[in-house]
Amino acid sequence: MTTHKIYTMSFAKVYPLYIKKVEKKGRTKSEVDEIIRWLTGYSQEELEVQLEKQTDFETFFAEAPKLNSSRALIKGVICGVRVEEIEESTMQEIRYLDKLIDELAKGKAMEKILRK
Template structure:
């Protein structure tokens, strides 16, 4: 089976789409960054460094300092696919991030988005 082309895409190419989606719904770039940092364990400087060096998505998640242990609580459907049913670990992490940004854009309270 061939690797999904999304894995080789630079995270810097996907990041603006996350920010635009949130901003269209009245949320901020800082909130998107907070969600990404919560999931991956990056701090603000680390996240910006990964965006600036145009790391691909595979490297972005592989280099994540500490994936949040509560990420398993992220459930639901993204693009018609149940997040918790995705078999490939990398694709599941991508879908988890997609789901968090979706919830943020839909106006969910940050405490609920971050599974507090």
């Protein structure tokens, strides 16, 4: 099985793109951080350490302290694929995050994004 290129990509390289995407729509970096913390269980300090270490996506999700059990409620299409149907777990985690960032950029309320 071949490894997807995104698995070895530094999370810190994509992180500013998430922020740029949402800021163009009037949302904030702190909201992006809140989404990431909700999804992964990282504290803000732990998230910043991962960014400093230039951790790759695969390691970022593998070392996540506690993946949120409510992430299974994330449904929809990202990159033409339904996130709930992705079989490979790491790719599904990456696409969950992509979907949440998209929802933030589209103006969805944080309560709904965080499946409260």
